[in-house]
Amino acid sequence: MANRLALPPLYVILDAALLPSDPVEFVKKLMGAGARLFQYRNKTAPAREVLQAAQALNVTARQEGASFLVNDRPDLARLAGASGVHVGQDDVEVAAARAIVGANAIVGVSTHNFEQFQRAAETDADYLAVGPIFPTRTKSKPDPVVGLELIREARKLTTKPIVAIGGITLERTADVIRAGADSVAVISDILAAKNPATRVKQYLEILPTAAEPAKN
Ligand code: TZP
């Protein structure tokens, strides 16, 4: 993708471990609240089940003009007709993911330190994720916490969208955006919220002006 991707500022990760029994209804509610970027993350189900779920969620998301990415698996992303794929350091490389999903799809990549970020910035990934920014209990065996500092350093290296992930909450969002992130990727603070749709609205209320200096 030659042009810089315009990434929505809120990236909701639909982690199968935290999804309710009807994920399609759930996504509809979050879209009703304004969410426009989703990723399906399922670390445990067999591939055929991941594909089925991804297909259903993709149809739902795209009907409303939202983008829908699949975590880890470019093959399943392509089969599901998804908007793109998100690969990590243990998945196939960005170039391989691109070869599978095609030039017009979105390819995002996770990085967990400055060297990984530097390397990822040289690929044709459409966005670069950094994290975990804060401690997280959602990811099993998470990499060491990188803090806001890695976002600041990463920001100097690229004009590609930077996505911050790991332990992001509504309260921490302004600091993350001020450090230079374009988008926050959130799992538990939305999926485990008492009212996930309300939480989405709260994020979308603060995100447009989050980069402005803090008011005291
Ligand atoms: N990659 C780095 S941290 C993380 C992933 C997938 C989990 C983020 O989940 P949460 O609940 O928003 O901390």
Ligand code: MG
């Ligand atoms: Mg992965």
